[in-house]
Amino acid sequence: MSRYQQPVNRQLFRSFWDMELHFLFSRLFLRYLVTWGLERTSFSHKIALTYLLNLELQTSNLFDRLALTYVLNKGLETKSLFDRLVRFYIVKRGLQTNSLFDTMARAFMHLLKRGLETNSVCDKMAFMYLRARCDEAVHKGVSVRGLGDVFDLAKVEGINLIDQNLQIISKTPMDWQTAKIAVAGRSVEAFENETTDAFRYTAELGYWTGALKRLQQLEKEAN
Secondary structure, eight states: OTTOSSOOOHHHHHHHHTOOOHHHHHHHHHHHHHHHOTTTTSHHHHHHHHHHHHHHOOOOOHHHHHHHHHHHHHOSOSOOHHHHHHHHHHHHHTOOOTTHHHHHHHHHHHHHHHTTOOSOHHHHHHHHHHHHHHHHHHHHHHHHHOHHHHHHHHHHHHHHHHHHTHHHHTSSHHHHHHHHHHHHHHHHHHHHOOOSOHHHHHHHHHHHHHHHHHHHHHHHHHO
C-alpha cells in the first residue's frame, strides 16, 4: 500500500482487496439455474432448491419453514383459499419473502466451498446435483445470451456491494478515498488477469466495474 500517496484506512482497504467472490458466484450460478436450468420444472429441481432454502433459514419454527417453502415452490399469485391463508400467516409472523434467493445463495455458497469435503450425505448429493445442473444452465444461458449477460448481472452485484456498505465507506473522507482506491485496483486486476475461464473473468470484471461506477456516480451526485 506504500505506492499510494494519500493516507488510507488499512483495515477497510484490506477488506476490499482481500475480498473473495464466493457469494458473487453462488448468486450467479443460482441465477442461471433458475432462469436457464434444463430441469427447473422437475421435482428434483424443486427438492434441491427447497434443501438450499432450509439449510440457511434462521427460524427453527416448522410452520415458518413450511410457509416459506410453499412460497418458494408455489408462490402466492393466485386467490385460492390456501394462498390467502399462507399470505395471512406470513404477514402475521412478519416473515420476509423477498430474501429467499439470498438465503438460498448463502447456502449454495457454503456447499460450493465445502464441495465433497463434508460428512453430510445430503450435502454431498445436493452439491453434485446442483453443480451439474448449474454447469448446464450456464452453458445454455451463455450460448443464448452471450457473456454480455454475465457482465451485466455481475455489474448489478457490484453496485449492490457499494450500496450495502455505503454507511461504512462514507464515515470519513479517508474511508471514501480508500474504497475508491481499493475498488479501482481490483478493477484493474480483474481486467489484467484474463484466464481461459471466460465466465469467471467476465463476472469478476463486471463486478468490480459495477462497484467502481457506483462509487463514481455517488461522488458525482454528492458534488
